[in-house]
Amino acid sequence: MKVGYYPGCSVEGTAREFGISVRKSCELLGIELVDLDDWSCCGATAAHNTSHLLSVALPGRNLALAEQQGLDKLLAPCAACSNRLIAAHKEMTESDTLRSEIADLIEMPYSSSVKVLNYLELILNYGMENLASKVTRKLADFKVACYYGCLLVRPPKIVEFDDAENPQSMDRIVTALGAEAVDWEYKVECCGGGFTISDPKLVETLSHDVIENAEAEGANAIAVSCPLCHANLDMKQAAINARFHEKRKMPVFYVSELVALGCGATPEEAGINKHFVDSYALIR
Amino acid sequence: MARIGVFICHCGENIARTVDPIACAEAAKKMRGVVHAVEYKYMCSDPGQQMIKEAIAEHRLTGVVVAACSPQMHETTFRRASAEAGLNPYLCEISNVREHCSWVHEDKAAATEKGIDLIRVMVEKVKKNEELQPIKVPVTKRALVIGGGIAGIQTALDIANGGHEVVLVERTPSIGGHMAQLSETFPTLDCSQCILTPRMVEVGQHPRIKLYVYSEIESVDGFIGNFEVKIRQKAKSVDTKLCTGCGACQQVCPQKKIPSEFDVGLGTRTAIYSPFPQAVPNKPVIDRENCLRFRAARKKGIPIDECTVCGKCYEECPIEPRKAVDFSQTDEVVTEKVGAIVVATGFELYPTDAYGEYGYGKHPDIISGLEFERLASASGPTTGEIRRPSDGSVPKNVVFIQCVGSRDNAKGIPYCSKICCMYTAKHTMLYKHKVHDGQAYVFYMDIRSGGKNYDEFVRRAIEEDGAVYLRGRVSRIYRKEGRLVVLGVDTLSGKKVEIETDMVVLATAMQAQPQTDKLAQTLGIPYDQYEFLSEAHPKLRPVETNTAGVMLAGACQAPKDIPDAVAQGSAAASKVLGIFSSDELEREPVVASVDENICFGCLACKEVCPYGAIEEKEIKDRDGNVVRVVAQVNPGVCQGCGLCVAACRANCIDLAGFNDEQVYAEIKAL
Secondary structure (H helix, E strand, O other), X not given: OEEEEOOOOHHHOOOHHHHHHHHHHHHHHOOEEEEOOOOOOOOHHHHHHHOHHHHHHHHHXXXXXHHHOOOOEEEOOOHHHHHHHHHHHHHHHHOHHHHHHHHHHHOOOOOOOOXXXXXXXXXXXXXXXXXXXHOOOOOOOOEEEEOOOOOOOOOHHHHOOOOOOXXXXXXXXXXXXXXXEOOOOOOOOOOOOOHHHHOHHHHHHHHHHHHHHHHHOOOOEEEEOOXXXXXXXXXXXXXXXXXXOOOOOOOEEEHHHHHHHHOOOOHHHHOHHHOOOOOXXXXX | OXXXXXXXXXXXXOOOOXXXXXXXXXXXXXXXXXXXXXXXXXXXXXXXXXXXXXXXXXXXXXXXXXXXXXXXXXXXXXXXXXXXXXXXHHHEEEEEOHHHHHOOOOOHHHHHHHHHHHHHHXXXXXXXXXXXXXXXXXXOOEEEEEOOOHHHHHHHHHHXXXXXXXXXXXXXXXXOHHHHHOOEEOOOOEEHHHHHHHXXXXXXXXXXXXXXXXXXXEEEEEEOOEEEEEEEEOOOOEOOOOOOOOOHHHHHOOOOXXXXXXXXXXXXXXXXXXXXXXXXXOXXXXXXXXXXXXXXXXXXXXXXXXXXXXXXXXXHOOOOOXXXXXXXXXXXXXXXXXXXXXXXXXXXXXXXXXXXXXXXXXXXXXXXXXXXXXXXXXXXXXXXXXXXOOOOOOOOEXXXXXXEOOOEHHXXXXXXXXXXXXXXXHHHXXXXXXXXXXXXXXXXXXXXXXXXXXXXXXHHHHHOOOOEEEEOOEEEEEEEOOXXXXXXXXXXXXXXXXXXXXXXXXXXXXXXXXXXXXXXXXXXXXXXOOOXXXXXXXXXXXXXXXXXXXXXXXXXXXXXXXXXXXXXXXXXXXXXXXXXXXOEEEEOOOOXXXXXXXXOXXXXXXXXXXXXXEEEEEEEXXXXXXXXXXXXXXXXXXXXXXXXXHHOOOOOEEEOXXXXXXXXXXXXXX
């Protein structure tokens, strides 16, 4: 299986372990990642707050590049990247006017031939039986609360992926890895997202509630597939504990780390050593 | 030589404002064949009709054209007036210069021009019109009522008390419908069972009502006055003639954990069961899906007679020598002849599990309004105590959410379910009356409490029983330490609201019963995009359908509360009694007919006919051999829609009153 790879800025910065584990897990599963040459910013939240055209043109450029480079599937692990790429693809597919406008701007045509995948969809396409057959280390001690946040499954009419209110894809993946997927309530609640800079208290409250419910429903780990979710739940956990006078230590994994671990990677190969909350306890 | 009279109505100012009646009259006078043309302020009034009658006599008119409102409105009026003056009513035509002209145009000169054209068209048509005679059909003075809820019960009783026989068909083992499940009813809080069960008994004992429970409509043939209905009586596995309803069989049935439909899954029943103790008829049926003997027979693939598993109900049945329990019963199809049909199939609730944000129905303490009714009902699983389904504790507070499904385009239901505002107010009262220290919260979009004593009732819930009403939607419900947290917004204060609660009641939308569309197709009546059955006219013919002889009652037509359903039931009954008041029915002669000499029997007409009015007719030679097949229209069934005319490849079907010659004359006049 050969898939185009759009890393996006965060997996090369704050979410380095996401990038490391995506590459490692794909290597272990035999999925060949072909890096998109000359990739650029997807626009994230900044572009579509500024200009609609810009918000389509930025991801549009990357889609057009992928098409030029013959990549019919493009993996974008970051939830914001995949969301914007999918939205741009959809808008350009549905409007000829917009498509030609964008083509003029980026000086490249785009004929809607690229299918954008988030990491969960990539693994689902790989197949749960195939995944299970590659597992060398059963994650039997893991009771995982799969946290999807907002961008992976929403808006449903744009991403058209899983169920917006009770998604199951990540649950199926961790189950295939031999872990237990906990039934909990905050799967698609907001972690506070980008407000982590402008309104840290709000983010602390929202993320606190997410972690608290995961623990209350019996989870000993949270799995995510979004750099911002990870930052808010993992990096900010100390601040959350301080604010709420708690001493919780809830490890937060990228689902790709769990896949890598399950398929035999060492914790360091999977990027676990980069977490703020110690995550080694469950991996022995 | 044609002698046409043209009568132009001002309709007050409705027509005259934009279409000049005097100019129309002047222009009409110059049309060939027109011998008389006048205008008048209100042509439909008594003096207006008198003008037409007098002109027919004075000018020896051979045709009348009335330029006025839509023929839907007053064609009958003017045709009757013409008939009273001795002119065949089908020689009177309406030129619609109101809906098709004055109401939709502004430019007076152009509109007048168009009005004149519309008159000319009808003058040309009426010249080609022929005298038509009404079709007479005999009437079978027996009615079929489909559905044994309160609407069907009311209809059946009214018809039966009016002196005619009624066949009442109910799908479940007992009549009573949803009303039997309710605890108390708004706006009086009188007990639902106490007002309903006597009526059920009356139905059960009425000498003129023939009751088929556990039965469904298989097919309907025929036409008004002469329907032939096939009814499938599902095998009850109990001989109801022998059974005394003692209930011994239900006591011993080992299958005790089947979710009870009557208790909306909050209670259980046995496999041989009568849905509730006050059921009519109070005789059990065996649910073959769940009965151990039937299950075993299916599993082993053997006939039921050879299966010996369980059989406790049979052994326990005290009837001797032949037991009432009869495993070998089979479905039976009976045929009934009736003259009119009333459909009263009711509604079902939108499922609570369709909202992901409310937990997809997986939390036991998030229930529907109907489930709450069962909790509050003395005949319910908790004998009327409000207890949470999850642990049986009494909820300290309850959150009610209105408009779940209703008025939500995202769920495909833009309509208002009409009853939820009222029953939610009632629920808060019932709750407060039973749990004195409890607190009810209601999330609403609007409070729609139109109806006699309805708004007063809601105010009582708020002011006397202290229900807290919050105007806003709930975005999410989640579990927290055995309780539920409701996240919503109060749009009046503009604040987010978070309520920890013990129980949530969802006022889910009313929907048509499943397979209403199939029944509608069997009956040949129209239904809307939500599968509610369509009335013939939303205001003026609310209980009739477009198929003559088929009436509607209750929530199968649109969401309705009990008083509305009962009123419509009585209205449908009066329509039926109207049909039964004469021995013969007169029907509009506007029906299709086939020229058998040209027809080559492709039967494309049969394919398109929505009423099943077209039959195959065999044409035989002298020796009795079939030489060809042609189409034949049953004038008793034909509704004159004209679809067959358009579909006919050989152009051999014509519609009386709208034949080719007449229609071409209209077109040529333009």
